[in-house]
Amino acid sequence: MDSLLYLLVYPQRPLLTTKTIELVGYDKLGAGQNATVAVMSYSGYDIEDAIVMNKASLDRGFGRCIHMKRYCAVNQKYDNNTQDRILRPNRDGTDSGPMRVLDDDGLAAPGEIIRRNDILINKQVPVVTRGQFKSALNDSEFKSVPQRYDGPQGESCVVDKVALCSDKHNNLCFKFLIRHTRRPEVGDKFSSRHGQKGVCGTIVQQEDFPFSERGICPDLIMNPHGFPSRMTVGKMIELLGGKAGVSCGRFHYGSAFGEPGGHADKVEAISETLVRMGFSYDGKDFIYSGITGCPLQAYIFMGPIYYQKLKHMVLDKMHARGSGPRVSLTRQPTEGKARNGGLRVGEMERDCLIAYGASMLLYERLMISSDPFEVQVCRVCGLLGYYNHKLKTGICSSCKNGDNISTMKLPYACKLLIQELQSMNIVPRLKLAEA
Amino acid sequence: MEGKSYQRVPRVKIREMRDDYMKFELRDTDASVANALRRVMIAEVPTVAIDLVEIEINSSVLNDEFIAHRLGLIPLTSDRAMSMRFSRDCDACDGDGQCEFCSVEFHLRAKCHSDQTLDVTSKDLLSSDHTVVPVDFSDSAGMESSEQKGIIIVKLRRGQELRLRAIARKGIGKDHAKWSPAATVTFMYEPDIRINEELMDMLTLDEKKAWVESSPTKVFDFDPKTEKVVVVDPEAYTYDDEVIKKAEAMGKPGLVDIIAKEDSFIFTVESTGAVKASQLLLNAIEVLKQKLDAVRLSEDTVEADDQFGELGAHMRGG
Numbered sequence: 083m084d085s086l087l088y089l090l091v092y093p094q095r096p097l098l099t100t101k102t103i104e105l106v107g108y109d110k111l112g113a114g115q116n117a118t119v120a121v122m123s124y125s126g127y128d129i130e131d132a133i134v135m136n137k138a139s140l141d142r143g144f145g146r147c148i149h150m151k152r153y154c155a156v157n158q159k160y161d162n163n164t165q166d167r168i169l170r171p172n173r174d175g176t177d178s179g180p181m182r183v184l185d186d187d188g189l190a191a192p193g194e195i196i197r198r199n200d201i202l203i204n205k206q207v208p209v210v211t212r213g214q215f216k217s218a219l220n221d222s223e224f225k226s227v228p229q230r231y232d233g234p235q236g237e238s239c240v241v242d243k244v245a246l247c248s249d250k251h252n253n254l255c256f257k258f259l260i261r262h263t264r265r266p267e268v269g270d271k272f273s274s275r276h277g278q279k280g281v282c283g284t285i286v287q288q289e290d291f292p293f294s295e296r297g298i299c300p301d302l303i304m305n306p307h308g309f310p311s312r313m314t315v316g317k318m319i320e321l322l323g324g325k326a327g328v329s330c331g332r333f334h335y336g337s338a339f340g341e342p343g344g345h346a347d348k349v350e351a352i353s354e355t356l357v358r359m360g361f362s363y364d365g366k367d368f369i370y371s372g373i374t375g376c377p378l379q380a381y382i383f384m385g386p387i388y389y390q391k392l393k394h395m396v397l398d399k400m401h402a403r404g405s406g407p408r409v410s411l412t413r414q415p416t417e418g419k420a421r422n423g424g425l426r427v428g429e430m431e432r433d434c435l436i437a438y439g440a441s442m443l444l445y446e447r448l449m450i451s452s453d454p455f456e457v458q459v460c461r462v463c464g465l466l467g468y469y470n471h472k473l474k475t476g477i478c479s480s481c482k483n484g485d486n487i488s489t490m491k492l493p494y495a496c497k498l499l500i501q502e503l504q505s506m507n508i509v510p511r512l513k514l515a516e517a
Numbered sequence: 518m519e520g521k522s523y524q525r526v527p528r529v530k531i532r533e534m535r536d537d538y539m540k541f542e543l544r545d546t547d548a549s550v551a552n553a554l555r556r557v558m559i560a561e562v563p564t565v566a567i568d569l570v571e572i573e574i575n576s577s578v579l580n581d582e583f584i585a586h587r588l589g590l591i592p593l594t595s596d597r598a599m600s601m602r603f604s605r606d607c608d609a610c611d612g613d614g615q616c617e618f619c620s621v622e623f624h625l626r627a628k629c630h631s632d633q634t635l636d637v638t639s640k641d642l643l644s645s646d647h648t649v650v651p652v653d654f655s656d657s658a659g660m661e662s663s664e665q666k667g668i669i670i671v672k673l674r675r676g677q678e679l680r681l682r683a684i685a686r687k688g689i690g691k692d693h694a695k696w697s698p699a700a701t702v703t704f705m706y707e708p709d710i711r712i713n714e715e716l717m718d719m720l721t722l723d724e725k726k727a728w729v730e731s732s733p734t735k736v737f738d739f740d741p742k743t744e745k746v747v748v749v750d751p752e753a754y755t756y757d758d759e760v761i762k763k764a765e766a767m768g769k770p771g772l773v774d775i776i777a778k779e780d781s782f783i784f785t786v787e788s789t790g791a792v793k794a795s796q797l798l799l800n801a802i803e804v805l806k807q808k809l810d811a812v813r814l815s816e817d818t819v820e821a822d823d824q825f826g827e828l829g830a831h832m833r834g835g
Contacts, residue, residue: 091583141694142590148580193581240581263582287691289556295755297701297785357733360755368756370704375552377706377756377777 085154088393090114091146091263096275096388097324100337101345114275114390115144116324120292120300120369121309121383125284132283133272134303136291144301145266145391150242150259155203155229157254160211164219169204180230183241190231190241190258198235201228202258234397237262269396272302274387276314280304292369292378299372300384317387319349322365325385326352329359413453413494424451453494461486464511466500488514531795537700537787539794542707544781551704551782557808558702558801560690563603564595564791565621565649567695569684576677577637587670588683589695591639592652592789593621599800601687615684621649623683629673637679639667649685652790698797700787706777708754710736716772717746724767731763752783 093112096103103109117139124134140146159165168188171181180201185191188204196202206224210216233239242261249255266272266282273279293299309318316336323334326347337346353363361367366381401419409416415424427435427447435444458467458476467478467487476487500510527546533539543551570585577584602609602619610616622645629635639651651667671679690697720728725746729737734753737746737760754775764772788794 091586138690138694138697143586146586148583242580261580263580263586287560288694288697289559289690293703295703295705295785297703297787299701360734360753362733362755362757362759372552372556375548375555375704381757 085152086393087150087152088391089148089150090391091148092143094388095333097327097386098320098334098336098388100335102337114388116328116386117144117301117389118298118384119274119321119387119389120303121306121321122292122303122369122378122380123305124292124303125286127284128303128305129283129307131278131280131305131308133280133305135266135282135285136288136299136301137285138288138299139301140266140285145270145272145389147264147391149262149264149395151233151262153202153229153231153258153260155205155256155258156249157205157256158207159251159253160208162211162213163215163217164208164211166208167206167224169206171201171204180228189244189256192241192244194241195238196231196233196241196260197238198231198233200231202231203229203256205229231260233260233262234400237397264395264397266391267396269400271392271394273390273392274317274320275390276312276317276320278304278308278312278314278317279392280308288372290372292372292382294367294369294384298367298384302389306383318365318383319352321383321385321387322349322352322356323347324387325361325365326355326359328386329361330355408453412498413455415452449491449493454491455494455497456489456491457497458487459490459512459514461488461514464513465509466497466512490514534795536793537790539784539786539788539798541784541786541798542781543704543784546780546782548706548779548782551784553805554798554801555702555704555784557805558786558797559697559699561804561808562698562792562797562800563598563601563687563689563804564696564698565593565598565601565685565687566693566791567591567593567623567683568604568686568688571682572680573682574678574680577671577673577679578677579671584671584679584681588642588681589693591642591668591670592698592791593644593649593685594652595649595687595698595791596793596796597648598687598792599803603688604686617646619686621646621685623685624681625670625683626680627673628678628680629675632675635673636666637670637673639670641667641670642683654790698789698791698800700789702784702786704782704784705752706756706779707781707783708751708756709776709778710748710751710754711774712737712746712748713772713774714745716769720767720769720772728760728763728767728772732760733757736760 090112092115094115095109095112096114097116099109128134135145157166157168170186170188171184172178173181180199181204183190183194183196183200183202184204190196190200190202205227207227208219209223209225231239239260239262241258243259245257245259247255247257266285268282268284270282271279272282288299291299308314316338319336323336327334334347334352335345337344340346340348356365357363362381365383365385367384369378369382369384370376371378399419403415403422403424406422406424407416408414417423417426432444432448435447458469458478459465460467460478460481463478463480465478465480467476467484469475470477470484473484475484476489477484478487503510525545527550528544530542530544531539532541543554567588570581570588572581572584575581575584579587604610604619607616607619609618624643625637625641627635627637627641642651644650653667673679688696690699717725722744725744726739729739729746732754734755736748736750736754738749740747756777760773761775764770786794786797788797792800
């Protein structure tokens with residue numbers, strides 16, 4: 083089942099739709115907002131489809147969304163007639179801090195502000211869950227397994243709802259809906275309805291934003307390089323139609339082709355409306371720079387475009403790690419945000435470091451910070467030996483002596499490879515030279 | 518160093534002034550000054566806005582932070598804001614921002630008892646200070662509606678209740694748009710339009726009419742009596758170059774000469790209602806002066822700190 087729900091705080095109806103959209107009822111879904119878009123270059127933080135956003139618009143609720151996530155906990159029953167139990171929180175114990183959101187029933191209370199590592203449910207599990215039937219258990223036969231909230235660090239979320247139900251095995255099930263209201267930040271992804279997606283590159287104060295002499299100030303700025311190769315003519319027509327729509331007060335149709343007899347508003351008609359409302363026929367406006375107050379060199383194509391906030395938000399993806407968990411097989415750092423993984427210095431990054439000649443950095447990244455391992459190597463047979471802690475020497479198990487043993491460091495993954503090859507009847511031998 | 522003085526004395530001529538709207542000319546100055554004025558009006562004139570909300574009961578359909586956000590955006594009358602203190606450098610309350618010098622308390626209690634939905638509006642916000650109240654739009658708009666409605670905060674169904682305490686504080690638009698007193702502040706260069714009458718006389722009647730029509734805004738008009746093209750509203754010109762292109766297409770380049778006067782600006786100021794448009798301009802000039810003083814005195818940092826506090830530190834990039 084879906085455990086995530088995204089809601090837009092101030093959804094709007096698109097200014098420009100098509101007949102198909104209306105038939106499907108898609109214009110009643112309210113999936114985005116009509117943003118006044120200026121198609122121009124601004125500040126360089128708009129390269130590669132990034133968009134520049136107006137801070138005042140964001141303050142006023144543009145792109146603001148509510149993120150709801152469901153967390154689940156089960157009061158499990160076991161074969162030996164025991165079951166989990168939920169305990170009333172100990173308000174002055176060691177865990178009283180993370181337990182502050184809990185109600186007296188041991189569950190997080192709706193309306194409480196919850197932070198990362200706060201306890202959602204104060205659950206205890208019986209130590210013995212199998213074997214012969216047991217009746218009443220005492221406290222020592224339980225171990226505490228509180229479920230903690232693993233939301234974003236540093237953000238304060240709210241417990242929106244708590245629901246109790248039974249799952250398919252007839253266990254008591256607790257569901258927590260955690261709500262988080264987010265305003266757009268640098269790195270959040272937005273898209274128009276033409277597949278022109280882009281992340282927010284920077285957020286700029288309103289006074290620095292360009293403005294027209296009517297006082298129109300765009301909500302976001304999009305780089306014109308997005309147009310030529312994508313050929314999203316529809317977006318330009320949407321801008322024109324939307325601009326005509328807001329100025330004359332009628333929702334416009336932007337159906338494709340605009341064939342005669344169709345209901346679509348053709349660009350010619352839209353242009354006439356624009357001229358009637360005192361705009362230029364081509365949808366371009368005379369714009370002043372907000373920074374200097376001087377007019378811009380070019381006329382700027384500006385008007386409303388329906389923008390949607392996409393669910394890819396930096397807050398969910400942001401990740402960094404110092405030291406942390408490792409994979410037991412290779413002893414290298416884990417991968418991925420969910421496992422608090424490291425950021426891999428991949429093949430290409432490695433190539434860069436080699437090309438630059440940063441050997442010590444390379445050594446540090448690939449070995450010290452990854453999976454260093456000390457091995458005993460026999461200089462005679464070239465095989466790996468072992469370290470005998472009683473004799474305090476390395477011993478080669480194939481030569482059966484400790485005379486020609488060298489201690490060296492190599493990546494654990496390398497030692498693993500050597501041993502795996504040995505298990506397949508291939509003998510890799512190390513030839514050591516003086517370093 | 519003796520030299521020519523570049524000092525100019527800008528002139529302001531007010532054309533139109535209403536409580537929430539003002540149009541004025543600013544002459545004998547540069548774009549930098551005009552733009553500084555615009556920027557200060559948008560971002561640095563202080564107002565009062567709700568900044569902290571404590572919700573007691575909220576059984577409405579909107580969640581707490583949603584309502585808090587909406588409350589923040591309600592404009593409050595802020596004539597007192599210039600003399601108020603920022604709560605962060607208020608001595609009376611050690612910066613917790615809950616004293617009379619830096620904050621205003623609001624209460625809202627609403628419960629729907631009927632089957633009709635109840636609109637909770639800005640009128641339901643009860644202020645502890647009669648000088649800081651939600652802006653009343655009913656009379657300024659001139660509409661005589663039977664009910665004077667404020668800004669809708671939330672709608673309540675039968676049995677739903679909203680009860681909260683809100684604290685309004687002084688702030689500037691730079692921090693959050695809710696503190697911006699300006700709805701729109703914009704200016705344009707005053708255009709100087711000169712029709713070349715010699716070339717114009719060479720046009721036929723229809724050509725003249727077509728030329729007049731080519732401007733998307735009504736800048737020119739054709740006088741049927743004198744059969745001349747006259748400039749009726751130069752300020753309607755949006756620097757769209759349409760008439761110039763049209764003249765070129767008609768084979769008469771130079772028919773009209775339009776230049777932007779670089780030292781005169783026409784400002785349009787619309788206020789949110791927090792302060793009157795005229796007061797907004799005066800406050801902006803005051804803030805601008807303070808900023809300039811801070812720059813002038815920035816060498817003498819200690820003194821500037823004493824005199825301008827936060828602003829002085831801010832000007833030095835602190």
